[in-house]
Amino acid sequence: MLRFLTRRVLGAIVILLAITAVTYFLFFVLPSDPARLACGKNCSNPDVVKAIHHRMGLDLPVYQQYWDYIRGIFVGRHMPDGQNCPAPCFGFSFVNDQPIWPTLTDRYPTTLSLAVGGSAAFLVIGVGLGMLSAWQQGKTFDRVASSISLVGNSVQIYFIGPLAIALFADNLGWLDHGHDPTWGSDPTGSFSGLVLPCLVMSVIFWSNYSRQTRSLMVEQLAEDHIRTARAKGMSSRYVFFRYALRGAAASIITIFGIDLGSVFGGAIITEATFGLHGLGTLAVNAVLGLDLPMEMAVMIFSASAIVIFNILVDTAYAIIDPRIRLS
Amino acid sequence: MTILTKPEAEPVPQGSEHFLSVRDLYVQFATEDGTVKAVDGLSFDLDRGKTLGIVGESGSGKSVTNMAILGLHNPRNTTIAGEIVLDGQELTGASPKTLEKLRGKKMSMVFQDSLTALSPYYTVGRQIAEPYMKHMGASKKEARDRAVEMLRRVGIPQPQTRVDDYPHQFSGGMRQRAMIAMALVCDPDLVIADEPTTALDVTVQAQILDLLKDLQQESGTSIILITHDLGVIAHTADDVVVMYAGRAVERGTVRDILKTPEHPYAWGLLGSIPRLSSSVDVPLAPIPGSPPSLLNPPPGCPFHTRCAFVDQVEGDRCRTERPVLPEGRGSACHLTADQKRDIFIEQIQPRLR
Amino acid sequence: MSEQTTLDKVPAPRPASGEKLLEVTGLQKYFPINGGFIFQRRVGDVRAVDGVDFHINAGESLGMVGESGCGKSTTGRLVTRLLEPTGGKVSYAGKDITHSSRKELAPIRSEIQMIFQDPYASLNPRQTVGSIIAGPMEINGINPTGGRERRVRELLEIVGLNPEHYNRFPHEFSGGQRQRIGVARALALDPKLIVADEPVSALDVSIQAQVVNLLQKVQQELGIAFLFIAHDLAIVRHFSQRIAVMYLGKIVEIGDRESIYGGPRHPYTHALLSSSPEADPDDDGRERIRLAGDVPSPINPPSGCRFRTRCWKAQDKCATEEPPLVRLGGNAEGHLTACHFPEEPTIEAREEDIVLDPALAAIEEAADETP
Known part of the structure; x- marks a missing residue:
């Protein structure tokens, strides 16, 4: 297991390096000159541009720039213009000249909370519904659930979000309007402020997970080893939860791993729908403002998050399936 | 099996002096294309400590019969009629709970493909120990010791360590041995072996068939051996039923069937x-x-x-x-x-x- | 199904029998096992076939038996050049085809055909039977007199199918009939050698015999040589004039039918024969040998003689020195055995059974002590 984990972590580091390299060089070859973006109206004078180039380190060879950038993330750096940027250093925003990292740490809790909370919601609800359907296979519950999931499959966050706010927050008053979490100072408030956004975000995933879970469970229940377990007298309930669910869980986790990207996507749309301030709005503003360092940072940050979650998913998979762990 | 000197035209209802007695068994599946008459009026008997070979090709109904005896058919689309009496107890009308208590304890099954028939997610030891804990009320420790003991009996080397292995770490022959250990863990009176050696190599097949026979002599279990291979029953079965299209077409001792x-x-x-x-x-x-x-x-x-x-x-x-x-x-x-x-x-x- | 179909419509290509059609020397196939972190590298090999020598004469059937992992199927695929050998030499009709390119192989491909085990997987479900059988002719640009369709109908009749079923799809046929389609496809190019890899083991007993008879008829009446690969010893004996016994990538014994089945010398051949189930309750005159455990992995095969880990006659020499495949004293010509300590050439029951399986030995010993 330790070996498995080391391999995964080493692999993840390589992948992250590759991602940073590709993004970095992608931005580098973009036709727009960052120096011109940074200097605004004063760019008519080529000497000014050259000075800015020097200040931003753009006159160095590209591999040197990349190396400085990566090093900066780990040990911090002194920018060529003498500004100090402590680790982890992602440079300074072109738009307001502020260091990137504090802005990121300010924003990511919202997105991360949404992603984690939303995932928890749709896994519990979706997988639970799917299991119930499989247990009641062919009966009324199963049929009703599968019709509902067809409807659920076609809704969008920005459509049900406002509806849910109007119904549950404004009219019924059951749930808080969504607001940004401040876990350090107000954990309960943060939680209640996330319930509605997380539930709304989870809706788009429910139907898929309930249908997948149902068919995986039905498939598992038809497996030979289920028949063996029943042949040795284990009860239907035991067989369902211990044997079939274990097999289905492995596949559900795989599907979840593939969905991680869309989960972050969903979190970003949810932020916008509920007017929250997370990485999504940050990224959108960075793109609109041509704030390259910020775009880079958000990209690297979300890529790292997805890679880390992927390791967690792989680990969970290895725990469930000994064939992965022991070969 | 009683051998009558004069064949009679009509089946005579027998008392339940046989350990297992199947009478006029019908098993039908409802499918989209219509009703499949998988077993169509089958009768046979099996005595204690004896082996009955059921021989037939695919679709002859030989496996379906035994799923019906264990009550493992899907109740949603299967209709069963007739009589299955095991040691005086009627099984076709028995409740699911009753059958559940009999399965693994009084009657158990050895399946063909040991790679798919064992769960990949649990250790071999746990899968053997489970029915022992359920039926015998044994503790985890007792059940584990029993699993080691059973693995040793079926010839798994280093059973104390192999008990914690997963099925994929076993070879095909060893998995089949583990399956036999699992079937025998509660000392059942009836073991149904459904093509137990079909997926194995010949030298391993010979080992497994002899093992089943030797274990039977030790424990006095009755065995139903389902196979398509007449060679498999020659030295293992006492009596044989030949099935074709859901019906028994011939029955006799193994010598009757193979020699005359x-x-x-x-x-x-x-x-x-x-x-x-x-x-x-x-x-x-x-x-x-x-x-x-x-x-x-x-x-x-x-x-x-x-x-x-x-x-x-x-x-x-x-x-x-x-x-x-x-x-x-x-x-x-x-x-x-x-x-x-x-x-x-x-x-x-x-x-x- | 007409079992009595005559084959007179086929122009029989009869190569002079007795001459070597296929010769294989030192044939090897290693499948690399890749592993390692990020950069895959070769960490080992599956030695599927590891130095195999045999030949097949024109018109003759060579049977190849052995258990799973012995390399018999891989050998079949090497001979047909569906796989490229790692080492050794394959020559067909005197021509070295070991590493021939697709182009060089083209004329030979039509002469060596293959029949596969799974009649369900080896036929394209979207093609009609007619186009499946005509496929090889189209690919090789062969236009038989009377047209391809007529030839296909002839072939269907030869293999005992209704020629009118030309336009049907594979799913409309039963397993046995599909295997007949496979045979018809193999015959379409008048092959001189057919490699049949477990051609009947997926079929029901009653259907197996139909296909075996068909293949036998094809072999005898058309003079086609066969490499007949199967695990069922009785079927191989029935079908083949000579038999090779394989174990873990090597031929341990090869010879004519009578020698292998009547007077085997290699302990493994003895064990195989003794394990083969016979539908006869009275065959107690056969020796009883029960090996222990399964076949070892071909990734790290035992040193020396590969069978030594399961052999009751193994001595130190067997671990250090690999026994050559040679003719032993008293053996018929062409009967070769790779063993340092060969068995007597008889399969009669011994005074004491050889039971190496620990579970069997324990139970049987206990039973002997308390009768």
Whole structure:
């Protein structure tokens, strides 16, 4: 297991390096000159541009720039213009000249909370519904659930979000309007402020997970080893939860791993729908403002998050399936 | 099995002196295309400590029968009629709870493909220990010790360490041994082995078949051995039922079936397999055609579409009238006893040497 | 199904029998096992076939038996050049085809055909039977007199199928009939050698015999040589004039039918024969040998003689020195055995059974002590 984990972590580091390299060089070859973006109206004078180039380190060879950038993330750096940027250093925003990292740490809790909370919601609800359907296979519950999931499959966050706010927050008053979490100072408030956004975000995933879970469970229940377990007298309930669910869980986790990207996507749309301030709005503003360092940072940050979650998913998979762990 | 000297025309209802007694068993599946008559009026008996071989090709209903005995069919689309009496207890009408308590304890099963028939997610030891904990009320520790003991009995080297292995870490032969250990862990009175060696290599098959036989002599278990391979039953079964299209077409001791078979289908089966000692210059004598669909089984004798001796039966009886399998030794065929004997001696026996 | 179909419509290519059609020397196939972190590298090999020598004469059937992992199927695929050998030499009709390119192989491909085990997987479900059988002719640009369709109908008749079923699809046929389609496809190019890899083991017993008879008829009447690969010893004996016994990538014994089945010398051949189930309750005259455990992995095969880990006659020499495949004293010509301590050439029951399986030995010993 330790070996498995080391391999995964080493692999993840390589992948992250590759991602940073590709993004970095992608931005580098973009036709727009960052120096011109940074200097605004004063760019008519080529000497000014050259000075800015020097200040931003753009006159160095590209591999040197990349190396400085990566090093900066780990040990911090002194920018060529003498500004100090402590680790982890992602440079300074072109738009307001502020260091990137504090802005990121300010924003990511919202997105991360949404992603984690939303995932928890749709896994519990979706997988639970799917299991119930499989247990009641062919009966009324199963049929009703599968019709509902067809409807659920076609809704969008920005459509049900406002509806849910109007119904549950404004009219019924059951749930808080969504607001940004401040876990350090107000954990309960943060939680209640996330319930509605997380539930709304989870809706788009429910139907898929309930249908997948149902068919995986039905498939598992038809497996030979289920028949063996029943042949040795284990009860239907035991067989369902211990044997079939274990097999289905492995596949559900795989599907979840593939969905991680869309989960972050969903979190970003949810932020916008509920007017929250997370990485999504940050990224959108960075793109609109041509704030390259910020775009880079958000990209690297979300890529790292997805890679880390992927390791967690792989680990969970290895725990469930000994064939992965022991070969 | 009682061997009657005179075959009778009608089945005689027997008392329950047999350990397992199956009477007029019908198993039907509802499918989109119609009703599949998987088992169509099957009767047989099995005594304590004996082995019954059920021989048939795919679709003959041999596996379905045994799923019905264990109550493992899908109740949603399966109808079962008839009588299954195990040690005085009627099983076809028994509640799911009752069957659950019998399964694994009084009757257990060894399946064909040990890679798919064992769960990949739990250790071999746990899978063996589970029924022991459930049926015997044993603690985790006791059940684990029992699992080690069972693995040792079936010949797994280093059972104390292998008990914690997962099925994929075992070889095919070892997995099949583990499956046997699992079936025997609660000392059941009846073990149903469904093609237990079909997926194995010949040298391993021989080991496993001998192991089943040796363990049976030790414990006095009754065994139903389901197979398509007449060679497998030759040294393991006491009695044999030959099934075709959901019906038993012939029944007798293993010697009866292999040495003096009466039913044209049994002749065909024997004529289809070469022997290590038979003449290589004589071509095999296959059965023409292929088995009938169980959705629309032919009327009369289900074998008449492939039978070479239909003309020797008076009238159109093979096509219209279903032949009855007498109790005890006998075959479900309209040929007279004399005809059967003559045809066998003159046409069939010479080919089998 | 007409078992009595005559084959007179086929122009029989009859190569002079007795001459070597296929010769294989030192044939090897290693499948690399890749592993390692990020950069895959070769960490080992599955030695599927590891130095195999045999030949097949024109018109002759060579049977190849052995258990799973012995390399018999891989050998079949090497001979047909569906796989490229790692080492050794394959020559067909005197021509070295070991590493021939697709182009060089083209004329030979039509002469060596293959029949596969699974009649369900080896036929394209979207093609009609007619186009499946005509496929090889189209690919090789062969236009038989009377047209391809007529030839296909002839072939269907030869293999005992209704020629009118030309336009049907594979799913409309039963397993046995599909295997007949496979045979017809193999015959379409008048091959001189057919490699049949477990051609009947997926079929029901009663259907097996139909296909075996068909293949035998094809072999005898058309003079086609066969490499007949199967695990069923009785069927191989029935079909083949000579038999090779394989174990873990090597031929341990090869010889004519009578020698292998009547007077085997290699302990493994004895064990195989003794394990083969016979539908006869009275065959107690056969020796009883029960090995222990399964076949070892071909990734790290035992040193020296590969069978030594399961052999009751193994001594130190067997671990250090690999026994050559040679003709032993008293053996018929062409009967070669790779063993340092060969068995007597008889399969009669011994005074004492050889039971190496620990579970069997324990139970049987206990039973002997308390009768």
